[in-house]
Amino acid sequence: MHLDRIDISILTEIQQDSSLTNQELSDRVGLSPSPCLRRMKALEESGIIDRRVTLLNQRKLGLTLTAFIQISMDRHTPDRFEVFETLMTSYPEVKSVSLVTGQSADYLVEVVVEDMDKYQEFLLGRLTRIEGVTGVHSSFLLRKIMNRTALPLTHLVQTINK
Template sequence: MGFDKIDLNILRELQQDSSLTNQELADRVGLSASPCLRRVKALEETGVIDRSVTLLDQKKLGLKLTAFIQISMDRHTPERFEVFESLVESYPEVKSCNLVTGQSADYLLEVVVEDMDKYQEFLLGKLTRIAGVTGVHSSFLLRRIINRTALPLDHLA
């Protein structure tokens, strides 16, 4: 899919603030409201714009502990992975789940909870009870240096 300069500017602006009104967005990218809305709708219809969300401050919500968990599985079969992924998807503590390669682990999870007690409950009560999980290695976030939500778009220009 080809993107012109205006499409890229629309995407950049929306990645920074998806709450912009169509008129505000149009003003920022140098269009009138109707053509801007048509372009945004086209980007949504093609799936380039997946969805708009509100980002919350996890610390202000009492979610003070972030863990990165490497999970090793006993068997590398589609059925085993499907069961694991389905269960993990149902856990609200899991912020992201990624199937990875190049590590001794099969999955890398990012988990957000209130404190170490809640982490222990999650780990022992949910994660290690999933059939096929043979290894769990946890690392804990000390300080987040970069936390971008925007994707780089320069390669499209």
């Protein structure tokens, strides 16, 4: 899908507030409501808009411990990775899982739980019991400096200006 300035404006606005009504969004991007709605549907159908979510305050919900876990696997085979990844996606405490390179670990996993006791339950009761997990190195979040959810779109604007 070819994006123009209006599409980029729509994407910028909804990354900041996905609860905008179509009327509010159309006012912000300088379109009438019908064309704005058509563009939104096209962005969704093309897969550029993956989904819309509501961000919750984890601290206010009692989720005060965030762990970043580096996980090493014994074998680098598709079946071993598939089992691990399927299990990770089934655990509600797991916020993100990334297969990484350039480290001694194979995966970087972000886990959000209530406290250290819950983390220990997750670590010993689930994570270390997964077949193939040979190494676990945990780091804990002390303070979140920034948590940006919006993707940078400046490269798209630069492409249009060329």
